[in-house]
Amino acid sequence: MADIRQTAVRNNLLRLTSPTSFSAIAAHLKPVDLPRGFELSEPHEAAEYAYFPETGIASIVARSPQGQHAEIGIFGRDGMTPAAVVLDAGSDPFSIFMQVQGDGFRISTELLKSLLDRDADLKNLLGRYVQALSVQGAFTSLSNAVHHIDERLARWILMCHDRTDGDEISLTHEFLSIMLAVRRPSVTTALHVLEGRKLIYSERGMIIVRDRPALEQFAADAYGESEREYFRLLGPYN
Amino acid sequence: MADIRQTAVRNNLLRLTSPTSFSAIAAHLKPVDLPRGFELSEPHEAAEYAYFPETGIASIVARSPQGQHAEIGIFGRDGMTPAAVVLDAGSDPFSIFMQVQGDGFRISTELLKSLLDRDADLKNLLGRYVQALSVQGAFTSLSNAVHHIDERLARWILMCHDRTDGDEISLTHEFLSIMLAVRRPSVTTALHVLEGRKLIYSERGMIIVRDRPALEQFAADAYGESEREYFRLLGPYN
DNA sequence: ACCCCTTTGTCTGATACCGTACCGAGTGGG
DNA sequence: CCCACTCGGTACGGTATCAGACAAAGGGGT
DSSP states (O other): OOOOOGGGOOOHHHHHSOHHHHHHHHTTOEEEEEOTTOEEEOTTSOOSEEEEESSSEEEEEEEOTTSOEEEEEEESTTOOBOHHHHTTOSOOSEEEEEEEOEEEEEEEHHHHHHHHHHOHHHHHHHHHHHHHHHHHHHHHHHHHHHSOHHHHHHHHHHHHHHTSSSSEEOOOHHHHHHHHTSOHHHHHHHHHHHHHTTSEEEETTEEEESOHHHHHHHHGGGSSHHHHHHHHHHOOOO | OOOOOGGGOOOHHHHHSOHHHHHHHHTTOEEEEEOTTOEEEOTTSOOSEEEEEEEEEEEEEEEOTTSOEEEEEEESTTOOBOHHHHTTOSOOSEEEEEEEEEEEEEEEHHHHHHHHHHOHHHHHHHHHHHHHHHHHHHHHHHHHHHSOHHHHHHHHHHHHHHTSSSSEEOOOHHHHHHHHTSOHHHHHHHHHHHHHTTSEEEETTEEEESOHHHHHHHHGGGSSHHHHHHHHHHOOOO
16 A cells, blocks of 8 residues: 555544654555445444544444434544554444545554554553543533533534534434434424524535534533543644 | 452452552552542542542533533442543543442552553553443433433432442432432432332432332333443453 | 421423424435 | 435424422431
């Protein structure tokens, strides 16, 4: 495979590795397309590959025995999967799949694991990411418990916006309803609220951020904490 | 300090360390009382000590900027704090405090950190615990999103019961309302439901588990997944 | 015994969200 | 160009939970 220059990489974790760590990893990274719906990891199965997205957004979803589900976190070029590699856990009980199409790199989990065992700095870096991710999950939990649907929707749009290049985010109400663990019609009405306040445009299969500062203000209490924690641990990712 | 024999220890993580790892840690462990309300870690502050409870229950709570709060996880003799030590993160944005009085061991975080740097097995062990904890958080998130208050209450009572010796759990409705992120009167009525079904007794400042199997059945979809994940990673803890 | 304070029980009205159903509008394939 | 299918909008009744207030009950201290 062709050489990968660290300065050309967009994934924040890969950018933050030391040059020596990077070249050790880079030799095994393979560029991959990440189409919408692509499964990065399946529940209770050891993933064959670890992924570092360059673009696009992936979603981590927990499912209950009776089939209820809720999103517990998202990541794009700020993250990687699976966290279980970093934590010596083998697998995890989540579905992780692409929600907004993109691309990135993959590496065999076995290989990554052995690199981590020999490279404490790298392991610490990914450890900090795991913390950022679980803090994100914690605030999702809080949000699910105490915030209204439109605020949670605003939070969610902001988190996606952080991880995309333009202002356009391509997804359906159906999809959003799964992410927020609400009914599909509730998404429709919540989107109308945001649209009515001129914070976004909403089209078929597409949400366009129109006034980001106002959107942040609207999300208010729901957005920000986990982003600050990421920044503290790993700096900016866009 | 007196010698601590590993076989006499009740904390599951300490029990699972290799004998050599254990003796390295044990030399620095100091027994401590953990009274109700004791702060194991404060938000955004580097904890001075790591704690390994032997008895009692601690609660991890996330707080939003506007002061809303919700519990994202609990642990007792199954766990330790802070996870941030394991993940090279320094601090985390949560309040962690004793909810049911108990006792345990503490060790300086600095010391634990340096032990972890030299002992990969120990680091992996605690890594697996961190995964178990964040899975617990994820299912809390799911539960907050989709389950009714009485089911969530049942789940919560079961999780506490797992971590205590008898069938008595000592806490007030006020406390429970914080944990479940609901109004206090909602707790009262939810407890009445469980009591009416003869699953628990409820007294002033005290909940007594009366029929655990039936309680599990009642909690149904809300309870079990994160416990299975803990078991897979770290075995039984009671 | 009394008082005070904590804890628990209950009420009333309001509302956010649900379950379900149905229909219109956009879109892509033959 | 039309059909089939996906996606989005809307409506209706029902209910879980909220917000806030107040009253009763338990328990400890002097």
